[in-house]
Every structure is written in structure tokens, then in C-alpha cells.
Amino acid sequence: MLQETMEVLAASQPVPAWHAAGPNRPVGAWCAVDVWDSERVLFIDYDGPVPHTLMAHIGEVGGTLVDKLALLTPHAAHAWEGMRGEDEVLMPLVEQDAAEVLADLAAALRLTDLTWPRPDDEEVIALRALAWARCRDHLPDWPEHQPLVQGERARVLDAFEQVGVPCGGGSRHRPVAGRAVLGLRGELPQPRAAVLEPRPDHRLPGGLAAPQDGTRSGTPRSFARCLQAMGDLRAHRTRRPHAVERSRRRRGVQARTTPSPQGGGSRQPPHSKSRQEEAVVEHGDSPRVLPRIARLVARSGDLKSELVAFAHTPRFARRLDARLEEAADQLGFLDEAMAVQTIDHFVLQHRLADGSSVLERFVAQRRPPLDEDERAMLLGWRDAVEAVFEVQGSHGDAVVLHNLLDDLDYQVHSNMGRHALGKLRTGMFVAGRIVPVHPDTNAWLVSGNLTTYPRGDGPQLAQLAVQTLTAHPQLLRRNPRMLRKAWEMQAEARADFIKVFGTDLLVLDAGEAPERMREYHRYRQDKALAELDDETAAKAINPTPSLDGLSSLPEELRDAHTVAVIFDETEGLCYYADFGHLDALFTDPALARDRTYLSRLRHYLNDDSVAPMVIRRLVQRHPDNADAVFRELLRKPTFSWERDGEELLRRRKAKHFANEPLPSITPVGASLAELLRKQGKKRR
Incomplete structure (x- = not known):
């Protein structure tokens, strides 16, 4: 047939140039x-x-x-x-x-x-x-099959069966202790009654952030492979997605057919209300109708299993192994909870070399393609929430969790069914990851596993939550009300700073700075006490942290000659070492002959921790000398700050411009504040 086609084409069309x-x-x-x-x-x-x-x-x-x-x-x-x-x-x-x-x-x-x-x-x-x-x-021939000798065959089968046992239930893998939320260290309560984790650990899940605990040795490969199931920590083996579909056709829809990360929840303000779509599914001989959320929750388990299997294909093996090695302890072992959190973060959020994620590649390449609802559901999983939650109660098949970090409520489901969350009681605390069931619903799914804590551990968990919020104010972005309140609090604090010092920028000797900052914090404290009634003010007479703690300089600034204290409208209260040297340079550009001045300015330009605002402040203080200083620094005799300055900052401070500005003051919600008060009573 091909030859006949070629003859027809040759007779009707000119032969292409490359034919000969x-x-x-x-x-x-x-x-x-x-x-x-x-x-x-x-x-x-x-x-x-x-x-x-x-x-x-x-x-x-x-x-x-x-x-x-x-x-x-x-x-x-x-x-x-x-x-x-x-x-x-x-x-x-x-x-x-x-x-x-x-x-x-x-x-x-x-x-x-x-x-x-x-x-x-x-x-x-x-x-x-x-x-x-x-x-x-x-193409070479396939290598000839060499059968295993009977003894080696028995050894391999025995090893395979051991790998199939839940990793958290054995004694071969030591738990990692001492991890805190988002990498912060702290003394953690012992979790008890771990509903979704076979063996509790003395820590919060380290998976609440990408593992970054320094140099670690290797993770046993067999252990990494046995975690492919990931979601159902009690599963003893993993079936391939096509095997799941075959079993589904034989037996009808079941509550769970493959292990996968769990459930979902809701937040306020919620997504737009879900469409009341319904689907008929077969369960034995009796058809029944599932609401849209229940159908998506049930379907999420199978899709998550496929996704995790996709992440374990050879193309991602090297990257995943590296992440597991980073998360391992110094002996190269992982506890199961940490491994589950690491894999879950890698699958949903880790960025590959081209900027895409494993999840996005899976959605694009899956065959047959996902339908519109399934595609939107999976891509919505990129919006993962990692936090410490307080159990508020139940809502149908979901449990209502209050996020101590962003002060929002989430209705959380499990694709293992309501029984998987059945032991959660009002007042308990859980730590873990959740993802949206679908972007246009207000339901959420557990992703990975949850670690539970009794009611009595709340005050200690609250202290860690405060440390987390202080280090990661971006967590407030989910709650516009809290974010707006943070900006208002920062504006008020800046106004107080200016009232005390008459300016928002101080250049001080390092030894003088703590005492001057003590003046400011004492003013703020007296102002806050004056707004309280006598009884409440008496209880707050010994605040935590103390004035000394608030006024002390960061350790890395104590050896500096001068320190700039800047309370910027956007960046908040900031400290900068040896700012006085740069101020002197911009006052007298002739000092550029001393290369130490230019070296300090170059460090400020290249250091990601120094906001562009600092360079702008120097220019604003000495506008007539800015061109001369930068021409000497950059060796560009035609440099003009008015024309080239902003471009210079955007090039040298690209990471800063890529991120949305956030307030430096972080408010806490009512639930977290109450837990902190209980912690204060315990200390007294």
C-alpha cells in the first residue's frame, strides 16, 4: 500500500529535492x-x-x-x-x-x-x-535471562515481604525527634492517640516545611520504595492503578481501593459554592447517588495513588531520593511520618528544573486525559496548607479544624472515609497538611498523615505557632482580615516610633542602640497598659518578652561599629550593621578611595537580606552625591541614579521584587491568644 501511494504521488507531484x-x-x-x-x-x-x-x-x-x-x-x-x-x-x-x-x-x-x-x-x-x-x-538483543538460584530467590522474596510491612510499625527505622513546625526548634509535647499515624513521635511533623536540616547521610532505597503507598499508612502493599480499576469493575465501588493521601476541609472565606452535581455509582447491585464533593473525595484516592506512582518513575528518582536523604537523620534513616510528608511535598509543590512540578507534569501527560473536574481537582492540590489545627467538631462526613496560624476554619474530609477521622475529638490538636478537594468547593482533604495531640498540649503548641508566624508572616495571606490587621498594627507601631524619636531612621553606636530601643518599647508598653482596666493591667504588669528582650540587638549586630534602626512603612522595623560607614561615603564621595567603603556598599547591593529600601534611603539623604558614589562603585562614568537606579535595584534585588511585601508585625487569632494566656498562667 505504501509503495502504491508513493507511485501515485510521484506521478502527480514533483519529486522533492532530498529524494535523491x-x-x-x-x-x-x-x-x-x-x-x-x-x-x-x-x-x-x-x-x-x-x-x-x-x-x-x-x-x-x-x-x-x-x-x-x-x-x-x-x-x-x-x-x-x-x-x-x-x-x-x-x-x-x-x-x-x-x-x-x-x-x-x-x-x-x-x-x-x-x-x-x-x-x-x-x-x-x-x-x-x-x-x-x-x-x-x-539495537542489541535482550540479555539472556539468568534464573536465580533457589537460595538467592528465597532471600529476595523474604526481603520483598519485609519491605511490604508498614514502615512505621517496625523497629528498623528510628524516629526523628526534635523537629518543629516549619523547621523551628522547640521543646514539643508528646503526641498521643495518633489517629492517622501508626506510631506517634515526640515532635510535630517536620514535613510542615521542605526538609532543610543540614547535611544528612543517605536514605535506604528499599525504605523509599516501600513508601509509594504514602496515604494509607496501614496498607501492607501497593497495587498499580490499572489493577485497582480491574478490582473496581469486579466488585463495584468501595470506600477505598488503594492507599493514598487523605481527605480535605473548608476555610472562611470559602471558595464559591459547589455545583450540586450528582453521580450514580454502583455498589454491588444497589445504585446510589453521591453528592459531588463525596464523589471527588472518593475519586481523589485513586488519582493520588496514580500520581505517587508517577513520581516514583525513573525520571524523578534522583530528585526524590535527594529530598529523602535531606530529610533523613544523621544515620540515614527516616521515620515514616517524615518520609510521607517529604514525598507529599515533593509530589505537590517541589519545583523541577523547568519550573513545573511533578503534579503538573502528571496532569499534562496522563493517558487517558483527566476530565475537567478531575484536572481542576488535582491542580488545586498545589494550594496545600501546612499548620497546627484545633479540632472544633464534625460536619457531616468532615471534621472542622481551626488553623491556629491563619485563624480560619477548614472542613476536612478523608478519602478513607469518615471512620479515619472518627477518633478526633473536640479540643484535640492535629498537625499536618491539607489540600482543596476542588477549587470551587469549600471542602479540603488530608494529604499525607496527621499527628494528633491531646487538649493539654495546646499551650505548648501555641508557643510554637507564634514562633512560626513570626518567621513566616506569609501564612497570613489566606486570611485578608488578619493581613489587614497586621498592616494596621505596623502603621500604629511606626507612628509611635516617630513620636518617640522624631524620625523613622536612627544611626546609632552599637552600644547605644539597646538603650534607645528600650525607650521606644517602654513607651509602647505604657501606652498599651493605659488602655486596659486596672484589673487587667495588674495581670499584665510582668509582660513577656521583657523590655530587655525586646530592646536587645540581634547577636550578629553586636560587633558592628554603627547600627541603623529604620522603621519603614513597608518593611517594618529593621536593623542594619555599619550603616554609618555608608552614610559617611554618601556624605563625602571622596571616601571611595578607601576600598572598604565601596566593599560595604557592594555587600549591601548583593545581600538578599538587605531591602532595596535601604539603598533608596541613602540616596534620599544625599541625593547630590549618589551619582558619584555609584559611578565609582560600578566603574560606569555615565551612571545616573535618576535614570539607572531603579533598574540597578531590580537587577541586584530580583528576589525581593519577586515577592509580595508583608508586614513585619504578626497578629494572632482569638484561639491562639487564649492558648497563649493559658501558657502564661502556667509559668506564673
Whole structure:
């Protein structure tokens, strides 16, 4: 049929110019392998009408996978060494026989094509077809199967069965102790009655932030693999998604068919009300109607299982293993809760090299494609909430959790059913992650696992919540009311600062700064006490923290010659070391001959912790000298601050401009405030 088609085309259309051209022949080949044999890059040069180089990047971590294919200019391999950075792993380029390199590429493509899901991008498909056309004739035979001896077979089966046991229930993996919310350290109460965690630990889940506890040694690979189930911590084995669908067809819909991260909840202000869509599902011989939220909750379990399986494919193995190693303790082991939180964060929120996430790639590449509701549901999981919650009660199949950090209520479901949350009682506390069921509903799902704490641990948890809010004010963004209140409190505090000092910027000797700040904080304290009745004021006469604690300088500033105290309208109350040197430089640009002054200014420009506001303040204080100083610093004789200054700041302070400004003062909600008062009574 193909020949007949070619004859018809040849008779009716002119023959293209490339018809008589000979095939492209390989004229050279090279291979670069890293020192651990974990990845390699192949280059094959071709002649012909359009000479070019075919390049392939092959990874071996977690299995052979062709990560990238590209067509490059001729002799591109010769530029390889120059493209490698000094801090990159050594990958020396070695010239090899073209047939051997093509055989290597063919074998890798064969294994890659067996990996689900296959990429469907048109450019990738075209390059893969071209690569196959070039190397198919060199495809090696499959290696002959070598059966295991009986003793080795028994050992492997025994090891596999051990891996299938829930990791949290064994003694092989030591728990990680001493982790606090969002990486903060603190003395934590012992969690008890852990409803969704087989074995409680003496900590809050470290997964409340991306693990970042310093250098850690490796995570046992078998342990990482046994966590693919992730959501149902009591599951003893994981079934593939297609096996789940087969069992579903045989037995009808069940409450849970595969382990996956759990449930959901609601917040105030909620998303727009959900559409009252309904779906008929079969349960044995009796059809029943599920509301839309219940249907999505039930469906979320299967989709989360598919998503986690997708995250464990070879293409992501190296990145996931690295995250698990970072989260491991100093002996290279993880407790189950920490591993679950790490995997959940990696799947939903970790950004890959191209800026996308594993979740976004799964949604784009899944076959058959997700329907509109399922797609929106999964993409909504990027909006994860990590917090400490107080149990408020139940609402149908959901439990109502109050977030101590953002002061909002969430109606939280579990895709394991209501029984999974049944032991949660009003007044208890839980720590963990939740995600929206769907962006246009007010329901939320548990993602990962929850750690529970009894009512009596509330005051200690409240203290950690305050530390978390202080370090991460962005958590208030979910609650516009609290965020607005924070800006109002900051504006009032700044007005008090100006009333005490007559300005919002002080340049002080480091030894003088604490006493001057004590004046300010005493004024604020007296003002607050004056607004209370006598009884309440008497109870608050010994505030925490003390005036000394509020007025002391950060430790890293105590050796500075001068300290600037700036209460900016946006940035809040800030301290800057050796600001006096820069002020002197802008007062007298001739000081630029002393390179230490320019070095300090260069440090301010390049340090991400220094807000652009500080540089602007220096210019505002000495506008006539700004051009001279920056011309000397940048070695640009035509530099003009009025014309070029803002561009300079945006280039040097890109991270600052990329983030929404947040107040430096953080209010607390009524529930958190009450818990803090109980903590204060205990101390007295």
C-alpha cells in the first residue's frame, strides 16, 4: 500500500529535492560518563546535505531513561568540556566507535519506551522517531535471562515481604525527634492517640516545611520504595492503578481501593459554592447517588495513588531520593511520618528544573486525559496548607479544624472515609497538611498523615505557632482580615516610633542602640497598659518578652561599629550593621578611595537580606552625591541614579521584587491568644 501511494504521488507531484540525497552517515561519536556511572551524554556526528549532531542524555538512577534528545550544530561535542562548570561532576568526553554508541542509544530508547507515561509533545515524538531511525539497525538483543538460584530467590522474596510491612510499625527505622513546625526548634509535647499515624513521635511533623536540616547521610532505597503507598499508612502493599480499576469493575465501588493521601476541609472565606452535581455509582447491585464533593473525595484516592506512582518513575528518582536523604537523620534513616510528608511535598509543590512540578507534569501527560473536574481537582492540590489545627467538631462526613496560624476554619474530609477521622475529638490538636478537594468547593482533604495531640498540649503548641508566624508572616495571606490587621498594627507601631524619636531612621553606636530601643518599647508598653482596666493591667504588669528582650540587638549586630534602626512603612522595623560607614561615603564621595567603603556598599547591593529600601534611603539623604558614589562603585562614568537606579535595584534585588511585601508585625487569632494566656498562667 505504501509503495502504491508513493507511485501515485510521484506521478502527480514533483519529486522533492532530498529524494535523491543519500542517507545521513555517522562520521564520529563520543560518550561522556559521570564518575558514578549515573548518567551519560552521547554525541553522534552526521554528514549529508545538512551536517548535524544528534545528542542524547541518558540517566541511570532508578533505571535507564533517555532524559533528553536534541539536534545540534556539527561538532557540538568539541564544545562539551568548555560548557561544564568547575563545580559540576566530572564527565570526561571519550571518542568511541559510532556503532557502539548507536547500540547504546537504541537500548536506552527501548527501555524508555517501556516507561509510562510516554511523552506526547510533538517535538519529543519527532526527535524520538528520528533517533530510532538512526539507531534501530544497531539495537542489541535482550540479555539472556539468568534464573536465580533457589537460595538467592528465597532471600529476595523474604526481603520483598519485609519491605511490604508498614514502615512505621517496625523497629528498623528510628524516629526523628526534635523537629518543629516549619523547621523551628522547640521543646514539643508528646503526641498521643495518633489517629492517622501508626506510631506517634515526640515532635510535630517536620514535613510542615521542605526538609532543610543540614547535611544528612543517605536514605535506604528499599525504605523509599516501600513508601509509594504514602496515604494509607496501614496498607501492607501497593497495587498499580490499572489493577485497582480491574478490582473496581469486579466488585463495584468501595470506600477505598488503594492507599493514598487523605481527605480535605473548608476555610472562611470559602471558595464559591459547589455545583450540586450528582453521580450514580454502583455498589454491588444497589445504585446510589453521591453528592459531588463525596464523589471527588472518593475519586481523589485513586488519582493520588496514580500520581505517587508517577513520581516514583525513573525520571524523578534522583530528585526524590535527594529530598529523602535531606530529610533523613544523621544515620540515614527516616521515620515514616517524615518520609510521607517529604514525598507529599515533593509530589505537590517541589519545583523541577523547568519550573513545573511533578503534579503538573502528571496532569499534562496522563493517558487517558483527566476530565475537567478531575484536572481542576488535582491542580488545586498545589494550594496545600501546612499548620497546627484545633479540632472544633464534625460536619457531616468532615471534621472542622481551626488553623491556629491563619485563624480560619477548614472542613476536612478523608478519602478513607469518615471512620479515619472518627477518633478526633473536640479540643484535640492535629498537625499536618491539607489540600482543596476542588477549587470551587469549600471542602479540603488530608494529604499525607496527621499527628494528633491531646487538649493539654495546646499551650505548648501555641508557643510554637507564634514562633512560626513570626518567621513566616506569609501564612497570613489566606486570611485578608488578619493581613489587614497586621498592616494596621505596623502603621500604629511606626507612628509611635516617630513620636518617640522624631524620625523613622536612627544611626546609632552599637552600644547605644539597646538603650534607645528600650525607650521606644517602654513607651509602647505604657501606652498599651493605659488602655486596659486596672484589673487587667495588674495581670499584665510582668509582660513577656521583657523590655530587655525586646530592646536587645540581634547577636550578629553586636560587633558592628554603627547600627541603623529604620522603621519603614513597608518593611517594618529593621536593623542594619555599619550603616554609618555608608552614610559617611554618601556624605563625602571622596571616601571611595578607601576600598572598604565601596566593599560595604557592594555587600549591601548583593545581600538578599538587605531591602532595596535601604539603598533608596541613602540616596534620599544625599541625593547630590549618589551619582558619584555609584559611578565609582560600578566603574560606569555615565551612571545616573535618576535614570539607572531603579533598574540597578531590580537587577541586584530580583528576589525581593519577586515577592509580595508583608508586614513585619504578626497578629494572632482569638484561639491562639487564649492558648497563649493559658501558657502564661502556667509559668506564673
